[in-house]
Amino acid sequence: NSHLNPKYTFESFIIGGANKMAHAAAVAAAGEPGQIYNPLFIYGGVGLGKTHLMQAIGHEMLKNNPNARVKYVTSETFANDFINSIQTRTQEEFREEYRNVDLLLIDDIQFFAEKEGTQEEFFHTFNKLHENNKQIVLTSDRLPNEIPKLQNRLVSRFKWGLSVDITAPDLETRIAILRNKAKAENLEIPDDTLSYIAQQVNTNVRELEGALLRVQAYSAMKNTDINKSLAADALKALKLSKAKNGLTVSSIQNRVAKYYHVSIADLKGKKRVKTIVLPRQIAMYLSRELTDRSLPQIGMEFGGKDHTTVMHSCDKIAELAIKNDDVKQAIGELRDELKN
Ligand code: ADP
Ligand code: MG
Numbered sequence: 001n002s003h004l005n006p007k008y009t010f011e012s013f014i015i016g017g018a019n020k021m022a023h024a025a026a027v028a029a030a031g032e033p034g035q036i037y038n039p040l041f042i043y044g045g046v047g048l049g050k051t052h053l054m055q056a057i058g059h060e061m062l063k064n065n066p067n068a069r070v071k072y073v074t075s076e077t078f079a080n081d082f083i084n085s086i087q088t089r090t091q092e093e094f095r096e097e098y099r100n101v102d103l104l105l106i107d108d109i110q111f112f113a114e115k116e117g118t119q120e121e122f123f124h125t126f127n128k129l130h131e132n133n134k135q136i137v138l139t140s141d142r143l144p145n146e147i148p149k150l151q152n153r154l155v156s157r158f159k160w161g162l163s164v165d166i167t168a169p170d171l172e173t174r175i176a177i178l179r180n181k182a183k184a185e186n187l188e189i190p191d192d193t194l195s196y197i198a199q200q201v202n203t204n205v206r207e208l209e210g211a212l213l214r215v216q217a218y219s220a221m222k223n224t225d226i227n228k229s230l231a232a233d234a235l236k237a238l239k240l241s242k243a244k245n246g247l248t249v250s251s252i253q254n255r256v257a258k259y260y261h262v263s264i265a266d267l268k269g270k271k272r273v274k275t276i277v278l279p280r281q282i283a284m285y286l287s288r289e290l291t292d293r294s295l296p297q298i299g300m301e302f303g304g305k306d307h308t309t310v311m312h313s314c315d316k317i318a319e320l321a322i323k324n325d326d327v328k329q330a331i332g333e334l335r336d337e338l339k340n
Contacts, residue, residue, distance in 0.1 A: 003071075003072045003073070004055045004058045004059060004062075004070070004072055005051075005055055006059075008051065008052040008053075008055035008056055008059070009055075009056050009059045009060075010023075010026075010027065010030075010056045010059070010060060012052075012180070012184070013049065013052060013053060013056055014173060014176045014177045014180055015173075016169050016170060016172065016173025016176070017169075017170055017173065018048075018166060018167040018168060018169045018170060018173065019048070019049055019053070019166045019167075019169070019173075021164045021165075022042050022044075022049075022050075022053055022164040022165070022166045023053065025037055025040055025042075025162055025164050026040065026042070026053045026054070026056060026057050026137075027060075029057055029135055029137065030056070030057040030060035030061055030064075031060075031064075033061060033102060033103055033134070033135035034102075034132075034133035034134050034135045035133065037161040037162035038130060038133070038135060038136060038160070038161045039126075039130075039135075039136035039137060039138050039157070039158060039160065039161040040057075040135075040136070040137045040138070040161055040162055040164075041137075041138050041139075041140070041144065041158050041159075041161060041162065041163040041164070042054060042137070042138070042139045042140075042163075042164055042165075042166065043139065043140045043141065043142055043143055043163065043164075043165050043166075044141070044165050044166035044167060045141060045167075045168070045204060046141065046204060046206065047203070047204030047205050047206030047207060048166045048167070048168065048169075048204050048205060049166055049205055050107070050139040050166060051107055051139065053166070054072070054105050054107060054137050054139055055072060055105065057103065057105065057135075057137055058070040058072055058103060058105055061102065061103050061135075065102075068102045068103065069100065069101040069102045069103070070101065070102065070103045070105070071097075071098065071101045071103070071104050071105065072105040072107070073105070073106060073107070074106070074107045074108055074111070075106055075107065075108050075109050075110070075111045075112050075118075076108075076111055078098075078106060078112075078118065078122065079111075079112070079115050079118040081094060081097075081098075082094060082117070082118050082121050083117075083118075095125075098125050099125055099128045099129065101129070101134060102134055102135065103134065103135045103136075103137070104125070104129055104134065104135070104136050104137070105137045105138075106122075106136075106137075106138050106139075107139050108139060108140065108141070109138045109139065109140045109147070109158075110140045110141050110142065110147050110150075110315070112147075112150065112154075113147050113148050113149040113150050114148075114149045114319075119150070119151050119154060122154070123151070123153060123154060123157075126154070126157055127157075130157075130160075136161075138158060141311065142308060142311075143163060144158035144159060144163070145159075146308060148312060168202065168203065168204060169204075169205060171195075171198055171199065171202075174198035174201070174202070174205075174208055175194055175195050175198045177198075177205060177208060177209075178194045178197060178198055178208065178212060179194055181209060181212055182194065182212070185216070187212075187216060187226065188225065188226065189215075189226045190226075190227060190228070192228055193226060193227055193228045193231050196228050196231055196232070197211055197212060197215065197231055197235070200231075200235050201235075203294075211234075211235060214234050214235065214237075215230065215231045215234045215235070217234075218230060218233065218234035218237075219234075245290060245339065247290045247291055247338060248291060249287045249291060249293055249297075249298060249301040249302075250301065251338070252283055252286050252287050252290065252291070252338060253267050253268070253283050253287075253301075253302075255334060255337060255338055256279050256282055256283040256286065256334060257279070257283075259279070259330065259333070259334055259337075260275075260278075260279040262275070262276055262279050266280075267279060267280050267283055267302065268301075268302050268303035269303060270303070278327070280302065280313070281313035281314075281316055281317050282317055282327070282330065282331060282334070283302075284298055284302060284310050284313040284314060284317075285313060285314050285317035285318070285331070286331070286334060286335065286338065287301070288310070288314050289335075290335070290338060290339075294307075295307035295310045295311055296310075298310045317331070
């Protein structure tokens with residue numbers, strides 16, 4: 001019950017220029033846990049293989065030593081377990097569980113931000129494991145010092161080991177990933193078609209896998225073999241679904257500006273007052289949801305902001321949309337207005 005996905009092994013991980021450093025570091029950490037890079041911090045955008053690589057370390061350790069105690073959790077699970085342990089007065093068990101492992105994998109650590117108590121608890125977990133030379137592996141969508149509200153003492157500890165990034169795979173790697181997937185699924189796909197799909201989808205591996213699934217489903221529906229023109233038809237439908245609502249970032253900015261009685265200039269500007277920051281972040285969030293623009297493209301349309309700013313805004317609003325009733329209602333109303 002280490003909660004590892006059986007598919008996420010080193011064997012099924014395709015190595016390319018964009019991930020070879022991270023892969024090498026993961027292999028090293030799995031071979032000599034706690035000895036070389038502790039912690040190992042893997043960061044990068046969504047769908048690039050962070051979770052896969054991190055879990056591969058767990059599989060490898062279990063292969064070398066079936067008695068190894070491997071624990072994989074997302075940062076949300078860690079936080080929830082911690083909170084539950086307080087409510088049920090089982091903090092001893094919680095500590096027992098997290099501090100007596102040989103390998104602790106915590107996924108998407110950026111969601112720790114803003115959770116003071118959880119960070120405090122994790123600080124002690126980290127120290128205990130590190131003292132005992134137990135391997136710690138963390139992933140995040142960005143570097144430790146770029147995670148807002150992450151305590152300095154955690155930032156500095158995360159830098160004790162090695163931080164490696166994973167970036168978007170190049171065309172050759174994307175083709176290799178597709179070929180591997182097709183083989184695993186027993187799909188007959190000609191090389192020119194694999195290369196066509198890999199050229200069309202250049203964002204991340206998860207979307208690449210999604211595209212392959214879509215082509216597969218389309219071929220089943222049409223009851224024909226997979227070839228390049230079938231793939232083109234299948235992927236056209238995919239592209240249209242986001243673009244067809246006709247919404248642009250600027251139409252979303254207009255709506256949001258009216259709704260909150262602020263100016264477009266302020267939405268695109270740099271003012272930090274709450275009455276402007278919230279509408280600005282909501283406009284970014286809706287742009288991400290309702291258009292096919294990328295994070296950097298959205299940043300450009302908001303006065304040339306960095307893609308990490310857009311990403312942070314989207315995270316922030318996603319969280320508020322759960323916790324804050326006003327924000328939830330505003331987003332609901334704006335979304336309805338925009339879609340009609
Ligand atoms: P992240 O955690 O960075 O968001 P994941 O590890 O969940 O990304 O990867 C998304 C999907 O892409 C998974 O199904 C994973 O197996 C696959 N994947 C990512 N990178 C590779 C790779 N280099 N080789 C094979 N599959 C990969
Ligand atoms: Mg992940």
